[in-house]
Amino acid sequence: MPVLSGRDPAAVRQAAERLAAGELVAFATETVYGLGARADDDTAVAAIYAAKGRPAGHPLIVHLADAATAAHFAADLSPAARRLMAAFWPGPMTLIVPRRPGVATAAAGGQASVGLRLPAHPVALALLREAADLGVPGVAAPSANRFGRVSPTRAAHVVDEFGPALTVLNGGDCDVGIESTIVDCTREHPALLRPGQLGRERIEAVLGQVLAAPDAASPRASGTLASHYAPAAPVTLFDAAQPPWAHAAAAQALARQGRGLGVYSRAVPPTEAGCLHRPMPAQAAAVAHELFAVLRDFDTAGVAAIWVERPPPGPAWDGVRDRLQRAAA
Numbered sequence: 001m002p003v004l005s006g007r008d009p010a011a012v013r014q015a016a017e018r019l020a021a022g023e024l025v026a027f028a029t030e031t032v033y034g035l036g037a038r039a040d041d042d043t044a045v046a047a048i049y050a051a052k053g054r055p056a057g058h059p060l061i062v063h064l065a066d067a068a069t070a071a072h073f074a075a076d077l078s079p080a081a082r083r084l085m086a087a088f089w090p091g092p093m094t095l096i097v098p099r100r101p102g103v104a105t106a107a108a109g110g111q112a113s114v115g116l117r118l119p120a121h122p123v124a125l126a127l128l129r130e131a132a133d134l135g136v137p138g139v140a141a142p143s144a145n146r147f148g149r150v151s152p153t154r155a156a157h158v159v160d161e162f163g164p165a166l167t168v169l170n171g172g173d174c175d176v177g178i179e180s181t182i183v184d185c186t187r188e189h190p191a192l193l194r195p196g197q198l199g200r201e202r203i204e205a206v207l208g209q210v211l212a213a214p215d216a217a218s219p220r221a222s223g224t225l226a227s228h229y230a231p232a233a234p235v236t237l238f239d240a241a242q243p244p245w246a247h248a249a250a251a252q253a254l255a256r257q258g259r260g261l262g263v264y265s266r267a268v269p270p271t272e273a274g275c276l277h278r279p280m281p282a283q284a285a286a287v288a289h290e291l292f293a294v295l296r297d298f299d300t301a302g303v304a305a306i307w308v309e310r311p312p313p314g315p316a317w318d319g320v321r322d323r324l325q326r327a328a329a
Contacts, residue, residue, distance in 0.1 A: 003169075022047075027124055032174055033157065035143070048142065052146055056106070063119055064137075095185050123170075150295045151179060233306045236308070243309070
């Protein structure tokens with residue numbers, strides 16, 4: 001199956017028909033590309049877990065065509081959940097809410113809660129609306145990559161992961177580049193389970209309260225395992241004030257590795273080392289947009305190791321910092 005153009009209404013309809021038939025379809029969102037199946041069909045959802053090699057108890061996120069459809073999956077939508085929906089949907093925010101019994105059991109990983117998101121990408125919305133017209137209430141879709149690996153932000157990344165047999169609806173490069181912010185709204189005090197582009201301060205301003213931290217009673221959620229988002233080459237983080245090449249032994253090792261080393265940093269490594277260097281932008285949003293593509297490019301180049309400069313402090317960098325810490329775990 002060739003990659004389909006998300007700009008072609010006939011292609012979008014074809015992809016929606018495949019979802020309605022219980023097949024897998026990868027599609028663009030504003031965050032990363034998702035690997036989707038109709039969320040109301042546990043057999044179809046099981047194919048996602050099998051394709052990714054993902055543990056069946058690790059829940060997925062259900063993507064909706066409109067906010068009203070949340071009521072199909074949610075047993076209850078708290079005032080906090082409704083405020084966040086009104087403020088940030090469509091957009092890169094997932095809300096964990098109590099799940100209606102008997103609905104999306106496999107997508108929820110068997111939990112009594114379910115993650116819901118209304119994406120902002122026009123191709124994702126077109127697909128979800130077409131699928132809804134065919135009787136698909138929502139599409140369960142984790143990132144379209146093998147479990148634990150680097151998320152895809154281009155259609156070509158998805159093809160690299162799963163080959164040409166998978167239907168891929170191309171929507172171009174993902175604007176945000178890292179996965180959605182996840183907020184747990186199953187309890188009285190909402191908690192931030194995964195940072196993303198939407199920062200803590202904006203969310204707390206809408207809620208009128210401070211977000212809690214995850215605890216042992218928090219629901220399981222996508223992308224929150226200690227090791228995740230990892231390229232094939234091991235990732236090492238370093239501080240800008242003390243780059244590894246500032247030490248003689250490390251500089252010698254760098255010279256020996258040469259182009260077997262990928263470096264993503266604002267600090268520029270010695271030119272004589274000959275390593276593959278990608279300059280890191282100064283803005284958090286720009287780094288988020290390209291981070292996964294940079295890591296994938298290093299893997300494609302066959303580097304043996306990847307060094308990444310730690311992001312600076314501050315809430316704007318929380319999403320990038322989270323992804324890098326898990327990639328290096």
